[in-house]
Structure formats: structure tokens, C-alpha cells
Amino acid sequence: MSLLEVQDLDVRHGLLQAVRGVSLRLEQGETHALVGANGAGKSTLLRTIAGAHRPASGQVRFDGREVTHVPAHRRVSLGIGLVPEGRHLFLSLSVEENLRVAARPGYWTVEKVLEAFPLLAARRHSRAVNLSGGERQATAIGRTLMTNPKLLLLDEVSLGLAPVTVEDLYRSLRQVIGQGTTVLLVEQDLGRAMAVAQRVSCMLEGRIVLEGRSDELTREQVTEAYFGLGRLAAEAASTGGVE
Amino acid sequence: MTWVNAVIQGVLLGGLYALFACGLSLMFGVMRIINLAHGDLALLGTFMVLVVTEHLGISPFVALLIVLPGAAIFGVLLQYGILNRSLQGGELSPLLATFGLSIVIANLLLQIFSADTHSLSAGALTTASWRISSQVSISALSAVIFGVAVVVLGGLQLMLSHTQLGRSMRATADDPATAELVGINAKRIYAVATAIALATAALAGTFFAMRSSFDPTLGPSQLIFAFEAVVIGGLGSLWGTMVGGIALGVAQTVGAQAFGAQWSIFCGDVLFLAVLAFRPQGIFVAREARA
Numbered sequence: 001m002s003l004l005e006v007q008d009l010d011v012r013h014g015l016l017q018a019v020r021g022v023s024l025r026l027e028q029g030e031t032h033a034l035v036g037a038n039g040a041g042k043s044t045l046l047r048t049i050a051g052a053h054r055p056a057s058g059q060v061r062f063d064g065r066e067v068t069h070v071p072a073h074r075r076v077s078l079g080i081g082l083v084p085e086g087r088h089l090f091l092s093l094s095v096e097e098n099l100r101v102a103a104r105p106g107y108w109t110v111e112k113v114l115e116a117f118p119l120l121a122a123r124r125h126s127r128a129v130n131l132s133g134g135e136r137q138a139t140a141i142g143r144t145l146m147t148n149p150k151l152l153l154l155d156e157v158s159l160g161l162a163p164v165t166v167e168d169l170y171r172s173l174r175q176v177i178g179q180g181t182t183v184l185l186v187e188q189d190l191g192r193a194m195a196v197a198q199r200v201s202c203m204l205e206g207r208i209v210l211e212g213r214s215d216e217l218t219r220e221q222v223t224e225a226y227f228g229l230g231r232l233a234a235e236a237a238s239t240g241g242v243e
Numbered sequence: 244m245t246w247v248n249a250v251i252q253g254v255l256l257g258g259l260y261a262l263f264a265c266g267l268s269l270m271f272g273v274m275r276i277i278n279l280a281h282g283d284l285a286l287l288g289t290f291m292v293l294v295v296t297e298h299l300g301i302s303p304f305v306a307l308l309i310v311l312p313g314a315a316i317f318g319v320l321l322q323y324g325i326l327n328r329s330l331q332g333g334e335l336s337p338l339l340a341t342f343g344l345s346i347v348i349a350n351l352l353l354q355i356f357s358a359d360t361h362s363l364s365a366g367a368l369t370t371a372s373w374r375i376s377s378q379v380s381i382s383a384l385s386a387v388i389f390g391v392a393v394v395v396l397g398g399l400q401l402m403l404s405h406t407q408l409g410r411s412m413r414a415t416a417d418d419p420a421t422a423e424l425v426g427i428n429a430k431r432i433y434a435v436a437t438a439i440a441l442a443t444a445a446l447a448g449t450f451f452a453m454r455s456s457f458d459p460t461l462g463p464s465q466l467i468f469a470f471e472a473v474v475i476g477g478l479g480s481l482w483g484t485m486v487g488g489i490a491l492g493v494a495q496t497v498g499a500q501a502f503g504a505q506w507s508i509f510c511g512d513v514l515f516l517a518v519l520a521f522r523p524q525g526i527f528v529a530r531e532a533r534a
Contacts, residue, residue: 050424051423052420052423052424071423071428072423072424073422073423073424073426073427073428073429074428076424076425076426077426081425082424084421084424088418088420088421088424090413090414090417090418090421090422091417092413092416092417093410093413093414093417097410097413098414100407100410101407101410101411101413101414101422101425101427102425102426103407104426143425144424144425146425147425147426
């Protein structure tokens with residue numbers, strides 16, 4: 001049985017349909033990357049799985065039960081944890097308080113998180129508002145880990161960070177993946193996404209247009225799907241060229 | 244020595260103002276709701292204490308043991324029934340909802356209890372006092388009220404700083420949508436805040452009624468004192484509210500000493516306006532409030 005099963009999901013933001021008929025399966029222990037251009041619907045898909053958005057139609061099943069209409073805070077206790085894009089730390093709380101406020105029993109404790117993200121150890125009692133971008137991102141990931149999720153959803157964790165910081169974060173994340181946590185991540189860096197994940201899905205205009213094992217897909221195939229080049233070429237052929 | 248006495252009486256009175264204001268401060272801090280019905284809700288609790296005291300023939304202190312949990316439960320119902328809905332309607336809706344609630348409660352109390360003034364007797368505490376010198380004496384009731392205020396505000400501050408519930412409240416105050424994503428039920432946190440606010444308001448209202456007579460129309464003036472204490476102290480901090488309440492109390496009693504009793508409330512208002520004009524963030528800005 002798959003840990004996560006998304007079926008025919010449609011999500012709208014007012015008139016805009018951000019996710020169109022998406023189906024997705026994640027097996028226990030798998031790391032799955034979601035790639036695609038800005039506005040392709042990746043973040044919306046992640047947020048809908050976490051319960052921050054309600055879908056217009058379709059189903060989300062997690063760990064054998066339907067959670068489509070379960071509120072976000074209850075999904076956390078079922079084992080779904082989202083690291084939101086833009087970190088969204090509790091700015092008036094210290095690093096440790098940000099971690100503690102999310103705590104649920106399990107492998108991850110404040111000490112384990114500080115071990116996994118060594119850059120946070122010295123900043124333990126600093127207020128989140130005084131942290132650097134990398135420290136904020138590490139705290140945001142650590143905070144979600146404190147909920148001891150079975151499924152970790154990572155939304156653009158490398159956005160706006162220096163390459164060396166991203167390198168550090170991913171080193172820590174490999175340790176998380178090593179714990180057996182199932183991960184669904186959105187990542188702009190195609191090379192990094194394909195290196196860390198076993199499977200890759202590419203989204204374009206709200207749909208998944210390509211899915212496969214990352215060791216079987218070529219970079220060219222993914223790039224083509226990413227920009228919708230194949231479709232453009234097909235259209236060009238049928239209409240006799242684009243202007 | 245009369246001045247020393249004025250300051251001491253002001254500090255003691257300020258404790259009551261702070262107790263009165265802490266619920267207002269908490270609801271604003273956690274939900275950004277300015278509860279215009281705070282004074283009337285306090286009066287509602289006071290009248291409930293009056294009813295229980297008269298019907299059961301018990302001391303108002305014992306009646307509080309029955310009324311305070313009732314006030315907290317009423318707070319939960321109010322949050323789920325009215326305030327959560329109004330929060331979805333934008334920033335102004337809660338203001339209008341609580342304004343309406345204030346009118347409903349005031350008229351309900353007038354209907355049931357008429358405009359007559361009532362009083363609550365605190366028994367032997369009312370008349371007991373300690374004479375410190377010929378001009379300074381501290382009434383036992385004022386001292387008890389001040390002690391309770393320090394314990395309640397201090398307890399709430401410790402709860403906010405050091406418990407999981409307190410962290411959840413501060414996290415929800417920072418960002419309710421993200422709080423949901425880490426497993427916090429924001430609506431439940433809001434209900435807890437309102438329950439605490441209504442219980443402390445009922446407690447303060449009852450103490451107020453032990454000090455002087457009261458009637459159903461006093462809500463708005465009580466709201467203004469609470470509001471002044473919160474603003475003088477600085478929004479979002481309970482210690483600030485304590486300091487604000489004491490500053491307001493001292494301004495009133497020292498003003499009365501200097502210019503006569505009729506200037507008492509005016510002097511409190513002048514302090515409030517001066518703080519708004521020269522230090523709008525409040526005298527005491529909390530760690531929590533500095534984002």
C-alpha cells in the first residue's frame with residue numbers, strides 16, 4: 001500500500017485553476033522530487049496535501065485513510081509535515097521554542113535536530129527574527145521534523161540561499177532521508193532534484209506531464225517537459241510554425 | 244506623607260486595573276481582537292457573582308469559585324459561536340461584533356437588574372486595614388486584590404513563557420496559518436485565550452464591586468480604564484499591562500491629591516494621551532512585542 005495517494009486532484013485559487021487532475025503515489029521510504037517552472041502548481045499541490053488548501057475535487061489518501069477534508073493541524077498528528085516555502089518561522093520565538101512548539105513524540109527531539117543541523121546549535125536561544133536565511137531554513141526544516149512526520153513535504157528549501165548553505169542543508173537532509181522518512185520535495189535545481197530523489201515528476205501548467213525514475217530519465221527529457229517544449233514543437237508542426 | 248499615601252493607594256488601585264486589562268491584552272495579543280465588550284462581560288460576571296452570593300447566601304469569594312469556571316466556559320462558547328466567525332470577515336468585523344455584544348449585554352443586565360446600584364460585601368476584609376503611619380494606611384481588601392493581580396498576571400506571563408500552551412499561543416499570535424501546519428489547532432488556542440480573558444474580567448469586576456457600588460451601565464467606563472492600562476503599558480506584554488495599570492492608578496490618585504477628587508479620572512486620561520503622543524509603543528515594550 002502506498003503511503004500517499006493523490007487522485008485526480010483539482011485545486012483552484014479563485015478563478016485560477018492551479019492544479020488540474022493530478023494523480024501521484026508515494027511509496028513508504030521513497031524520495032520523490034517535484035520539478036517545474038514557477039506557477040506550475042507545485043507549491044499548491046504540496047500545500048493541498050498538507051491541508052493548507054482545500055481541493056475543488058479529487059482525493060488525498062494518506063497511510064490508508066482518506067484525509068481530503070481533514071484540517072491541517074490534524075494531518076500533522078497523522079504524520080504529514082510541510083516545510084512551507086518562505087520558511088514562515090514564528091519570529092518572536094527563539095530557535096529552541098520554534099522547535100519545541102511543534103514537538104511530538106518520536107525519533108526527532110531538540111537535541112537530535114541540533115545535531116543534524118550543526119549551524120543551529122550556537123543559535124539555540126536566538127530569536128528567529130535575528131537569524132540568517134540559511135539558519136531560518138534549517139530551523140523551519142527542524143521544526144517540521146519535530147512533528148516526527150512519516151511524510152516530509154519540502155517546498156523550495158534552497159530558495160534564496162548561498163550555494164554553500166544549500167550544500168549544508170542537503171547534507172543534513174540526507175541524514176533525514178536515511179531515517180526512513182518518505183520525502184516529497186519541490187526543488188528548482190533540476191540536477192540536485194534528480195540526484196537526491198528516486199523518482200521525479202515534472203509539472204507544467206497544473207498537470208504532471210512527465211514522471212519516472214530519476215536514473216532512467218535524461219536531463220533533456222525533463223527539461224523538455226519542464227518548459228513544455230515537446231508540446232510547443234507539436235503545435236508548431238500542426239499549425240505550420242510559430243511566429 | 245499624604246503624597247506617599249496617594250502613590251501607595253494608586254499602586255494598589257493599579258493592580259486592579261491591570262487585572263482588569265490583562266484579558267483585553269491577551270485577546271489582542273493572540274487574535275488581534277479589540278474586545279469592546281470586555282467591560283460589559285466583566286459586569287456580567289460580577290452580576291453572576293451577585294446572584295450566586297444572594298441565592299446561596301455565601302461569600303462572594305466562594306461564589307467566584309462557581310462563576311469563574313462559568314465565565315471561562317462562556318468564553319469558549321463566545322469564541323466558537325461569534326468571534327471565530329467574525330474573524331473570517333476581516334479586521335473590522337470582530338470590532339463590530341464585540342461592540343454589538345457590549346450593547347446586548349448592557350441592556351440585558353438593565354432589563355434583569357434595573358438601573359439600581361448594587362454592592363458586594365467582602366465581609367471583614369472591607370473594613371480591615373493596616374495603619375502604617377498617621378497618614379498612610381493600607382486596606383486589607385486593596386492588598387488582597389493587588390496580591391491576586393500580581394499572582395494572576397505573573398502566572399499568565401510564566402505560562403506564556405515556559406509552557407507548551409504558552410508557546411502555542413505565541414506561535415499562533417505570530418502566524419496562525421503556519422501554527423496549523425505544525426499541528427496547533429488555532430481555533431482551540433483562540434478559545435483558551437478568550438476563556439482566560441473572560442474569567443480574569445469577571446474576577447476583576449467582582450473585586451471592583453467589592454470596593455464600590457456598581458450598576459449595569461458601568462461597562463464602557465471599565466473598558467476605558469482597561470484599554471488605557473493596556474496602551475500605557477505597551478501592547479502585547481502582560482508585565483507591560485501591570486506597569487500600565489499601576490501608572491494609571493497612580494496618575495489618578497496623585498491627580499486627586501493634587502487637584503481634588505473630581506480631577507482623578509481626568510489625570511489618568513492625560514497620562515494616557517501623553518503616552519499616545521510621546522511614546523505610542525507604550526512605557527514598557529515587551530520582548531514578545533519586538534518583532
